[in-house]
Amino acid sequence: MTETTGTEAGLRELLASRIRDVPDYPQPGVVFKDITPLLADPAAFSALTDALVERCTALGASKVAGLEARGFILAAPVAVRAGVGFVPIRKAGKLPGEVFAQSYELEYGSAVMEVQQGAFEPGERVLLVDDVLATGGTAGAALELLRRAGAVPVGLSVLLELGFLGGRERLGGHLDGVELDALLTT
Ligand SMILES: O=P(O)(O)OC[C@H]1O[C@H](OP(=O)(O)OP(=O)(O)O)[C@H](O)[C@@H]1O
Numbered sequence: 001m002t003e004t005t006g007t008e009a010g011l012r013e014l015l016a017s018r019i020r021d022v023p024d025y026p027q028p029g030v031v032f033k034d035i036t037p038l039l040a041d042p043a044a045f046s047a048l049t050d051a052l053v054e055r056c057t058a059l060g061a062s063k064v065a066g067l068e069a070r071g072f073i074l075a076a077p078v079a080v081r082a083g084v085g086f087v088p089i090r091k092a093g094k095l096p097g098e099v100f101a102q103s104y105e106l107e108y109g110s111a112v113m114e115v116q117q118g119a120f121e122p123g124e125r126v127l128l129v130d131d132v133l134a135t136g137g138t139a140g141a142a143l144e145l146l147r148r149a150g151a152v153p154v155g156l157s158v159l160l161e162l163g164f165l166g167g168r169e170r171l172g173g174h175l176d177g178v179e180l181d182a183l184l185t186t
């Protein structure tokens, strides 16, 4: 860790400084949290990855699942550094072979996500990683998808929780046995 990220507060300050607010994107009334400045800063991206690897190891997860698309970017390096496998949860129609599918609602629309059948050993402990927890629709659907695929989701780690949207509360029972951890909360 660098001097700036040596403390939890330092890490949070660094990460928060690399997230840009974009008003009225992708539609009026939404303040979009743009993580591209963070991704472009190797020190910040690396510090974020280290923090998520710590969670993965502490939870004893043997797979990291990432949500398309921004979740992929954060989750893949965590899996590599933690020495565990990565499993993509993709938007509909992108994965070959048999899949489990789940529809879900977003802050700005609705969609279907899929995971490949056979991606997990039965009972395998999984850490789910995403960039933003907003309404919780995406994460809730992904947790159910992991369970349907035979995995045991033990952690949900996000970079940023939009607390005012109530996603944590709405996740409710989806979080049974799952430790939800947000590095930043607005
Ligand atoms: O808590 P929720 O209200 O469900 O919203 C959070 C989700 O929304 C964003 O993904 P988006 O579907 O915009 O896709 P992207 O990563 O492909 O940009 C974000 O990356 C989360 O996955």
Ligand SMILES: Nc1ncnc2[nH]cnc12
Binding pocket: 030, 031, 032, 033, 034, 107, 132, 134, 135
């Ligand atoms: N406001 C927001 N900014 C970035 N990603 C999001 N996903 C859902 N809501 C979002």
